Amino acid sequence: MLEETGLDKGYSLDGIITVVERRSFTALRHTLPNILAQIDTADVIVVNKTDLSTPEQVAVLESELRALNPRAEIRRAVHGRVDLDLFGHTGRRGLHGVMDMCRDPHYSSDFIPIPGDADLAELRAGVLGHANAILRAKGFLRSAGKTWYLDYSTTGISLTESPLPTTATPGLAVILRGDASAHARAWVGALKRGDAAAHKPVSTAATSARVAFIGGFLGAGKTTAIRALAALARTRGLRPGAITNDQAAELVDTDVLRRAGLPVREVAGACFCCNFHGFAEAVRGLIRDDGVNLVLAEPVGSCTDLIATVLRPMGTELGLPVEVAPVSVLLDPARLDDVRNAAAGPASWAMRFLLEHQLREADLAVLSKNDLHSGQVQQAAADELRDRAPQAAILSVSARTGAGMESWFDFLLSGRPMATPLLELDYDQYAQAEAEMGWLNARAVVRVATPQPGAALAVALAKALQAELARQGAVIGNLKLELIAADGTVRAGATSTTAEPDVEGQVAAAGRFELVLNLRATAGPEALSQTVAAALDQRLRTGGDTAVLTFLKTFRPAPPKPTFRSREAKP
Ligand SMILES: Nc1nc2c(ncn2[C@@H]2O[C@H](COP(=O)(O)OP(=O)(O)O)[C@@H](O)[C@H]2O)c(=O)[nH]1
Ligand SMILES: [Mg+2]
Structure with missing residues (x-):
């Protein structure tokens, strides 16, 4: 130079x-x-x-x-x-x-002169309303006879009174991401033309949103992570919302996220790819009705081929300006042996097939629950990921302690690498792998003659289910149940037959609970229904205790038939 x-x-x-x-x-x-x-x-x-x-x-x-x-x-x-x-x-x-x-094509910069009096509140709202598209914005502004310095970056936004340097021109320097929506670019254009309407805040209805897919196998920690990521998003001035997905209704996940105060849409009955229109409507609804500008979407844990069947069609079919965040795929290091295929048998084959394909689509491979795993196990898992997902960045986190979560969140706000190729996937094998696990969603009213603390009962029910499944030689993908009492909710979950159930929440001793149960395990629908009946019976057989099922759905997932499937090499 x-x-x-x-x-x-x-x-x-x-x-x-x-x-x-x-x-x-x-x-x-x-x-x-x-x-x-x-x-x-x-x-x-x-x-x-x-x-x-x-x-x-x-x-x-x-x-x-x-x-x-x-x-x-x-x-x-x-x-x-x-x-x-x-x-x-x-x-x-x-x-x-x-x-x-x-000269990096992924970013563009612009200077917007604002010579007159700026409406600071509206400008601030405008920047935050397009926070997805803006990497950095800063500049000196005049307002009500004073000068101010506006500074927006991934750390947040600040507006401080400051003298105008003699060399500075009042206005805003903006760096836009390369994947910024047309709407965000139009906003910059309108500001440059001095169009007053451009200053209008976008606080009630979001006009552009970033969609982040948080994928990974059953029980990897997706929902828990979405809750933690949403909390971080709020501290950065974004308005997060979530989409849950399942093959059947009555989801513990939806309930967990709603209780965290998040706007949530549920796409039930099919995965995002097979019900693309349902997914699209959920995204539109969150943006239009809830003013969400960061959508955290959790695909079904046994789902893969998301790039061809969901990400690509979003670009053309959604009819809304959205930016796609890097795709995260979680892996619980406890599943390391499943990825490595230490064991044989159809269940291990199916799990490995799904895990492997999910990881190949990751922009970011996230090792979850690092509070539970030694440094050695995490290291081994990271080494495995480098082999299985060489295209992905690797991060180790714990949604529970918050470790690594900020780095993850920052990554979600960055541009999506263009390198991840479309998945080569044999749909017959995929169908076979998905059908290896049976699914059961149930709801019941549980009454106990002697009032019991919710946490103790939740653990006891989870253990009874684990024991019954172990007796049948079944592998658990994910087991989660929720006990809802008048004064609160407790949840218990397990991702294997041997692990101690994980409990969250507290309710005082009560005699009546609403039970919501989601179970995915390598057993047929009939066997799963019997397992639940046996576990409830075993746990509640003492005099006067009853469980009355009010909803029950069990099945094996049908062969996936995506609404769209892009095979074009280019995004
Ligand atoms: N110790 C620990 N447990 C976690 C963490 N994240 C999730 N879990 C537990 O792992 C189980 C599955 O989590 P969930 O978020 O439902 O997984 P999903 O099926 O991928 O959505 C639940 O029992 C969670 O409480 C974590 O960071 N640390
Ligand atoms: Mg979940």
Whole structure:
């Protein structure tokens, strides 16, 4: 650049300082090669905003940076404050082969001059309403005789009173993502034309939304993660909503998310791909009626081929401006042996087939429940993922403790890598694999003669079901039940016959409960019904205790017949 502009006649390049911020680095490193090039060419790397991260997070980031560029000196800073000796640095390095990356097609930038009085509240709402499309917005603005500095990034939005620097023009500099919707681009265009309507907030009805698929096998932790991701979304000024999906109605998941205060739509009766129109209507409803601008969609745990059957058709069939976030696929490290196929038999074959294909579609492979697994197990699982999902970024998280969740969330706000290929999938085998598990959804009213604490009863019922399934030699995909009493709800779940059931929530001792049960296991529909009857009977046979079924549906999933299936090589 110095040579191109002739500046090399009067100046020489002494050293390159790269400033890094943890959140955007984590979010963008896999999609924006520039970032890695910036690290690679640096003589000094300043890790800024360290006050927003824990010391452990900063240390992890530093070790990553060190691995990318072992030669650079790394400094920590808050608000960009660094010692001036930084600028006395000599140790010039070359700039070979990286400058052409500076023009990145995944992003575009624009400056919107706003010379007159800006309506700050509406401008702020406008930026947040398009938060999905905007990577960064900043600028000085005039309002009511004062000047303000607006700053929006992945860390959030701030508006502070600030003097106008003599060199600054009032207005907003905006970096848009390459996948920004036409609506977001039109908003920028209207602002540039000084169109007052463009300042109007989009707070009641969202006009553009980001759709994030949180996939993975039965019981991997998708619903729990969606709840945690939604909580993070709210702290960042987004309005999250969820779509649950199942082959039958009466879902514990829908209830769990509604109780967390999320707008939820349920696509029941078929997976997203086989009921694409139901899925599309759920997305439209969340955006139109609930003002949602981040849709967290949970596909059925035995589902795969999402890119061809759901993501691609969304681009043409939805009729709404949406941006698709990187696809997340969760893997519980407890299923590591299933991926590796340590065991034989049709159930293991089916599980491995589905797990393998799901992972091949991941932009981000997420190892879940890291609070339950040793570092060694997590490492082994990460190694396995590198083989099974070489295209994916890998992250280890716990929705329960919050570990890794912010990095995941940041990743969801970044652009989708274009590299993930369409899945090669034999639909006959796929149908066979899905049908290996039977499904049972039930609802019952449980009455106990002596009032019992909800948690104890939930665990006892879960254990009775586990024992009954173990006796039949069945493998559990996911077992979850909910006991709803007058003063609250408890849930118990298990993803194998041997694990101690996981319990959540509390209710005081009660004599009447509503039971909602979702069970997926390698047994036929008839056997599953009998299992439930036997478990309830065994648990409740003492005098006066009863369970009356009010809803029961059991079946094996029918062969998948997607509404659409794109086979085009291009997105
Ligand atoms: N210890 C722990 N348990 C989790 C975590 N995430 C989910 N679970 C439990 O794993 C089971 C399955 O989780 P769920 O979110 O329903 O999985 P899904 O079927 O993939 O939606 C439930 O019993 C959850 O409470 C986690 O981060 N840590
Ligand atoms: Mg779920």
